[in-house]
Amino acid sequence: MKMGPFAVKKLTTQIAVAVMGASMAFGVIAAGTLKPSEEDITKYLRPAAVPQPADNMMTPERIELGKFLFFDPRLSGSNFISCATCHNPSMGWSDGQPTAIGHGMGQLARSSPTILNTAYQSLMMWDGRFRSLEEQALGPIEDGGEMAQPMHELIPEIKAIPKYVQMFEAAYPGEGVSKEGIGKAIASFERSIVATDSGFDRWLKGVDTAMSDPAKRGFEIFKGKANCVACHSGFNFSDNGFHNIGLPDSKDDGRYRVKKVAVLKGAFKTPTLRDVALTAPYMHNGQYSTLADVVAHYNRGGDKNPGHLSPNMKPLNLSKAEQQDLVEFLKALTGDPLALTFPQLPVN
């Protein structure tokens, strides 16, 4: 078994070399002409740093504490569900479910989004109801459907574990074990979960072979004919905005619950597309299981729903080949696996 992937890799390299040789011999340079423009580089290159709030700057101690809390199922009423149950790092920080499964195996109404690059988001959740990661982190713990753990029970539970008391002291000296500290530490950890270099990033940096020809063509379609960039803009492929893209979901008003403006009926937050190939099924209600399904949705201009379809949604008239290219581009946004050590949680 161990030889498997290795052998495949070697074979791929051989094929790549052969193909390169062949295309050189025949003078096939079509893909070579698709180089990133200066504009692409300024628009899409990932920034080196993440924004941090002045009252919760990231320190190694805060990130470490947040990581422990994120993976600790004792943060839930059942002592069985952690943040990582639904935001599983092995599954693109999501859970592979159409919509999340919470306390008592109850099914929630919405899908678990990735926490990757949430550092760059101004509003959290599909409907943007939380203004910061600090505020958001406390939501699921107490939420009856998610982790169902009242804070007044959780604080003494954590205080009874000496290692946690030490870690809180190191992270937030003099503040003890507090609700605010829990939110801040988890937020610090989440800010450290940022996208890594993908084929697309390497291509932007000048490695022409880092993206396949179909993916390069897909990028042109993404910016041009399909105008995905009207909403999925910038390095994080999100405008941090809310749009109704025509998903037939009559039960969920989305952003309209938060702001009663007509255009927001059935509008949800534009998600990042980084690592999107890892987080199927797709959309707030998990209705599509593949990226090809998603692209087909956009190609027909979305479906009817009770709200107001975004005026940026219209039939795209993409050929089958163009749709496939678009999917290849989305796959090229998958970053290298994150180097992450898992915490060894204190038993008591």
Add this chain to the structure above:
Amino acid sequence: MLNTKTVVAGLVVAMFSVAAGAAEVVVAQNSKSFKKDGAKIEKLSIKAGDSISFKNEDPFFHNIFSLSDLKTFDLGSYPAGESKSVKFDKPGVAEIECAIHPDMLLEVTVK
């Protein structure tokens, strides 16, 4: 029935009120920001009776609205090049937002 005299009188009054300072301030939506004369603004001060014309200069839609006590309105979505105008009659403060892009905020003080 309107006679020419009243129409002229009306026009004169209208012109006078413009001259007296009821201005129309153009605020552009550009690169997901509110801009006045090309510069990004987060606050704007106007006089009671003035209007703000919201002009979309982006290649995508905006939806300007306010749920403020001073003035509640929803301009709906409109494309690049189009403008819609809102008149502010009373003094006070209005928080103006874009429904699609929640980072776009403009605090208008009407004096």
